[in-house]
Amino acid sequence: MSIGNAYYDAKLASVYDQMYPIEFDTAQAVDFISELAPPQGRVLELGVGNGRIALPLAARGFQVHGIDGSEAMLAELGARDPQGCVTTMLGDFTEVGTGVTFDVATLVLNTFFVAITKDQQLECLRLVREQLSPGGKFTLEAFDPAPYHGLERPDLSMRHLDEGAIMLDTLSVDRCQQLMLGTHTIIDGGPPQTKQHLLRYAFPFEIDLLAELSGLRLMDRWEDWTKHPYTSSSLRHVSVYEPTPAAAR
Numbered sequence: 001m002s003i004g005n006a007y008y009d010a011k012l013a014s015v016y017d018q019m020y021p022i023e024f025d026t027a028q029a030v031d032f033i034s035e036l037a038p039p040q041g042r043v044l045e046l047g048v049g050n051g052r053i054a055l056p057l058a059a060r061g062f063q064v065h066g067i068d069g070s071e072a073m074l075a076e077l078g079a080r081d082p083q084g085c086v087t088t089m090l091g092d093f094t095e096v097g098t099g100v101t102f103d104v105a106t107l108v109l110n111t112f113f114v115a116i117t118k119d120q121q122l123e124c125l126r127l128v129r130e131q132l133s134p135g136g137k138f139t140l141e142a143f144d145p146a147p148y149h150g151l152e153r154p155d156l157s158m159r160h161l162d163e164g165a166i167m168l169d170t171l172s173v174d175r176c177q178q179l180m181l182g183t184h185t186i187i188d189g190g191p192p193q194t195k196q197h198l199l200r201y202a203f204p205f206e207i208d209l210l211a212e213l214s215g216l217r218l219m220d221r222w223e224d225w226t227k228h229p230y231t232s233s234s235l236r237h238v239s240v241y242e243p244t245p246a247a248a249r
């Protein structure tokens with residue numbers, strides 16, 4: 001089986017809401033992002049998916065644009081957005097920008113790590129910087145790699161999707177390359193289907209350094225969208241960056 005890109009295929013798109021239940025912290029993420037943008041401001045979501053975050057933001061009056069590499073996820077978003085409140089673009093956010101600027105750009109749920117080399121991560125952040133208007137903000141949500149970096153053998157876990165379906169997840173780590181190979185296998189009575197994806201995890205302070213090299217500087221870091229303090233026991237972070245003033249570069 002070849003490891004393709006991290007775009008969600010049709011099967012993953014069909015179970016996405018069970019994988020990441022909307023009740024978990026979507027409302028808090030939407031509140032957090034809304035606070036950063038001016039009323040009716042322009043918001044860009046990289047890896048917009050089925051619109052979990054983008055649609056509630058658009059309902060609050062923001063002008064929301066989303067990029068995603070998955071036709072299946074954008075089709076799901078389109079089905080939930082018959083009036084086209086969210087403007088979408090099919091593309092790889094590590095390679096292309098929209099050509100316009102935004103008040104806020106967001107990259108949530110560890111999706112930054114789909115850029116699987118340091119150079120791809122740098123290019124992704126450089127593109128974010130290019131798409132921020134003066135005074136713009138960039139939010140990035142990611143897990144802290146510490147528990148995974150020490151993983152000695154593949155980790156196996158299982159999710160309940162519905163009464164007739166489960167998902168088996170495996171995770172193995174190549175520590176010296178900071179790479180993580182994940183598999184999602186859906187067992188639902190039909191032939192099991194597996195999607196593999198590769199992530200390059202990065203520690204928060206490495207992300208800050210890459211951001212600095214891309215013209216962004218850290219403003220705030222929290223443990224979650226409700227602004228619990230980020231501490232040495234935090235397992236993830238929500239970080240906010242802003243363009244570095246030209247004079248400080």
Ligand SMILES: C[S@@+](CC[C@H](N)C(=O)[O-])C[C@H]1O[C@@H](n2cnc3c(N)ncnc32)[C@H](O)[C@@H]1O
Binds near residue numbers: 045049068
């Ligand atoms: C974990 S989902 C997050 C979706 C949405 N942001 C949310 O919070 O529900 C990651 C999304 O990123 C997309 N994706 C992965 N790699 C990408 C890339 N290089 N360029 C554009 N989209 C990508 C996937 O297709 C998927 O829709």
